[in-house]
Amino acid sequence: MRISFxxxxxxxxxxxxxxxxxxxxxxxRWRYAEPLRQGTKALMQELRARQCELWIYTTSYRHPRYMKxxxxxxxxxxxxxxxxxxxxxxxxxxxxxxxVPSKYPPAFGIDLHVDDSEGVKMExxxxxxxxxxxxxxxxxxxxxxxxxxxxxxxxxxxQAQG
Numbered sequence: 001m002r003i004s005f006x007x008x009x010x011x012x013x014x015x016x017x018x019x020x021x022x023x024x025x026x027x028x029r030w031r032y033a034e035p036l037r038q039g040t041k042a043l044m045q046e047l048r049a050r051q052c053e054l055w056i057y058t059t060s061y062r063h064p065r066y067m068k069x070x071x072x073x074x075x076x077x078x079x080x081x082x083x084x085x086x087x088x089x090x091x092x093x094x095x096x097x098x099x100v101p102s103k104y105p106p107a108f109g110i111d112l113h114v115d116d117s118e119g120v121k122m123e124x125x126x127x128x129x130x131x132x133x134x135x136x137x138x139x140x141x142x143x144x145x146x147x148x149x150x151x152x153x154x155x156x157x158x159q160a161q162g
Contacts, residue, residue, distance in 0.1 A: 001153065003047060003145075004057035004082070004105055006115040007067075009136050011056075013037050018136060023074035032070040043142040044076045047149065053079040055110055057103055061085060082108055096127075105129050112152060114145055 005011050012034045013020060019038035044054055056067050056078060064081035071078050082090075082103075091104045101123040105113045112130045113120070124131035132148040134141035 001051070001112070001149065002053045002055060002079070002105075002108070002110045003149065004055035004108075004110045004113045006103075006113070006117070006120070007056060007058040007060060007062065009116040010114060010134060011037050011040055013136050015136060019139075024070070025073060028073045032073055034070075036074075037136075037141070038139075039142040041074055041076060043145060044071075046146065048077070050149065050153070052149065055079055055108070056081040056083075057087075057105060057108070057110065057113060058082070059084050059087070059102055080108070101127055112148060114148075 014035060020035040021038050021040060023036060023041045024032045047054060054071075054076065056064075056071075058067075058081075061084050062081075064083060064086070067081045067083075068078050087103065090107050091100060093100050101120075103113060103115070103120055103123065104127065105111075106127075106129050110129075112132065113124065114132050114134060115121070116133065116135055118133060121131045121133050123129075130148070130152065132145055134144055138144065
């Protein structure tokens with residue numbers, strides 16, 4: 001099963017009042033200084049233990065190499081990264097009547113996308129892809145993601161095999 005995560009306001013929370021993790025080793029903090037949402041590392045390790053592929057799907061222009069290095073610095077291997085450039089290259093206007101969605105996980109074989117945006121959820125409903133919305137203030141966001149993953153895996157046990 002492939003799961004993608006948005007970055008800004010989903011995995012990276014800039015509100016100083018929200019709990020953040022300090023999982024990046026001190027010698028890499030100069031390079032990877034963004035505040036990682038509390039529970040990210042444990043959630044991703046649990047998803048990996050369930051044989052899930054972990055992707056980043058962001059509308060930012062952060063380079064895939066940067067994202068993979070950042071996550072690798074605290075022990076999480078990303079399968080791949082889709083940034084705005086890659087999205088623009090793969091998601092063509094000609095495939096959509098009218099509005100092109102800001103994210104389109106099916107173009108990359110992604111089964112579930114995790115985002116803070118209700119707008120992305122609406123795009124998912126319109127274009128037939130699964131989105132679980134987690135707000136920046138949701139302290140149980142990791143449980144919400146795991147519940148969505150379990151619901152998909154229980155509905156389709158073949159996806160659990162890889």
